[in-house]
Amino acid sequence: MGASVQDIVYAFLETYYQRMKKDPSKVSSLYSATAELTHINYQIDFDTSSDILPTIKLTGKENISKFFTRNNKKVSDLKAKIDTCDFQTALHSGILILTTGEIFWSGTPAYRFCQTIVLQPNADNKNAYDVTNDVIRFIPDNWIGFPSTNDVN
Amino acid sequence: MGASVQDIVYAFLETYYQRMKKDPSKVSSLYSATAELTHINYQIDFDTSSDILPTIKLTGKENISKFFTRNNKKVSDLKAKIDTCDFQTALHSGILILTTGEIFWSGTPAYRFCQTIVLQPNADNKNAYDVTNDVIRFIPDNWIGFPSTNDVN
Amino acid sequence: SPAGSERKYPLLFNSTEEEYAVASNRRNGLRMKALGICN
Amino acid sequence: SPAGSERKYPLLFNSTEEEYAVASNRRNGLRMKALGICN
Numbered sequence: 576m577g578a579s580v581q582d583i584v585y586a587f588l589e590t591y592y593q594r595m596k597k598d599p600s601k602v603s604s605l606y607s608a609t610a611e612l613t614h615i616n617y618q619i620d621f622d623t624s625s626d627i628l629p630t631i632k633l634t635g636k637e638n639i640s641k642f643f644t645r646n647n648k649k650v651s652d653l654k655a656k657i658d659t660c661d662f663q664t665a666l667h668s669g670i671l672i673l674t675t676g677e678i679f680w681s682g683t684p685a686y687r688f689c690q691t692i693v694l695q696p697n698a699d700n701k702n703a704y705d706v707t708n709d710v711i712r713f714i715p716d717n718w719i720g721f722p723s724t725n726d727v728n
Numbered sequence: 729m730g731a732s733v734q735d736i737v738y739a740f741l742e743t744y745y746q747r748m749k750k751d752p753s754k755v756s757s758l759y760s761a762t763a764e765l766t767h768i769n770y771q772i773d774f775d776t777s778s779d780i781l782p783t784i785k786l787t788g789k790e791n792i793s794k795f796f797t798r799n800n801k802k803v804s805d806l807k808a809k810i811d812t813c814d815f816q817t818a819l820h821s822g823i824l825i826l827t828t829g830e831i832f833w834s835g836t837p838a839y840r841f842c843q844t845i846v847l848q849p850n851a852d853n854k855n856a857y858d859v860t861n862d863v864i865r866f867i868p869d870n871w872i873g874f875p876s877t878n879d880v881n
Numbered sequence: 882s883p884a885g886s887e888r889k890y891p892l893l894f895n896s897t898e899e900e901y902a903v904a905s906n907r908r909n910g911l912r913m914k915a916l917g918i919c920n
Numbered sequence: 921s922p923a924g925s926e927r928k929y930p931l932l933f934n935s936t937e938e939e940y941a942v943a944s945n946r947r948n949g950l951r952m953k954a955l956g957i958c959n
Contacts, residue, residue, distance in 0.1 A: 611816040611817055611824075613814055613816065630814075632816070634817075658870075659865055661766055661783075661863050661865055663764040663766065663785070663861050663863055664764055664787075665846065665860065665861055666819060666820065666822070666846075666848065666860055667819065667820075669819070671764075671844065671846065671861050671863065673842070673844050673863045673865055675842065675865055675867060687867075687870075689826070689828065689842035689865070689867070691824065691826050691844040693818065693819075693824065693846075695819065707818065707819055708816050708818055708824050710814050710816055710824065710826045712812055712814055712826055712828055712842070714828060714840075714842070714867060716869075717811075717840075
């Protein structure tokens with residue numbers, strides 16, 4: 576009896592966030608050798624007056640490992656609220672996940688985001704999955720064209 | 729001289745939206761035989777008092793073809809504003825695209841969304857790409873906990 | 882390198898600026914209603 | 921079949937309800953500022 580895709584996705588998310596909190600230097604072991612990661616650019620200080628954060632793109636497990644290790648303090652402080660989680664079957668028994676929600680750290684506002692993660696069965700252990708792609712994008716409130724209450728009243 | 733990934737992504741988006749407008753029954757030819765599509769559930773009337781739309785998941789080119797053909801009037805009226813477009817290299821020379829933006833139809837509000845599309849090189853024509861995954865998710869304003877101006881003033 | 886979005890976004894497909902403005906105003910109307918701003 | 925989200929979302933990871941409420945209030949503060957509601 577195999578686990579359902581939904582169960583695999585949930586177990587993955589749990590592992591992903593738990594490992595960030597408990598051991599950032601081991602988050603990279605979830606990724607494949609040639610994985611691509613678009614994630615928070617932690618080298619730029621959090622701008623708590625903005626509703627979005629800048630991102631950076633990294634390629635390969637080694638660069639991803641350095642990234643999570645170098646930024647381990649901020650990574651281990653990451654908290655997440657996942658609002659929605661869609662998934663599909665991808666090529667070669669992979670799983671494509673699209674989540675939306677909010678992430679935040681001690682002292683920051685909640686930043687709304689969407690994130691796509693692709694999992695592929697591990698070549699050595701068919702019951703395990705590796706992340707081959709991981710992209711986050713922040714979602715601003717986009718008030719452009721919205722009248723301020725000063726204009727309305 | 730190959731086209732850059734950015735150029736391929738842009739050309740794909742142009743083709744994708746143009747085909748919806750001009751010939752919805754041929755949108756499905758962009759998809760692979762076993763593609764998965766999570767898209768607007770057009771069988772439910774647009775709720776113009778809501779800021780999100782329900783979605784439906786379809787598997788396989790034939791079902792995708794029926795879907796676009798059956799809903800051809802609404803499909804050909806779709807208009808889109810793409811705010812952001814991230815991309816990564818996926819398994820087997822594929823391209824993963826994550827867009828955010830707004831879509832709308834005549835008479836509807838603009839619905840904010842995020843969408844992930846995975847392209848794979850076509851087996852017969854290496855210069856062409858097929859969509860293997862396409863997931864859209866709508867993003868509400870989430871006013872929960874936000875004080876109305878009545879509370880504030 | 883910064884991620885994605887090197888092209889000049891936003892990009893409109895199948896729409897004019899005017900059509901987008903109308904749809905965007907409708908969305909803002911829903912927002913104002915949710916906020917209790919009924920003008 | 922309806923797409924995704926069969927589990928009971930939202931789900932919190934590494935956070936309590938209280939911690940989320942604080943961060944959410946900060947975001948609402950930015951929204952109020954953008955809207956010109958300065959209370």
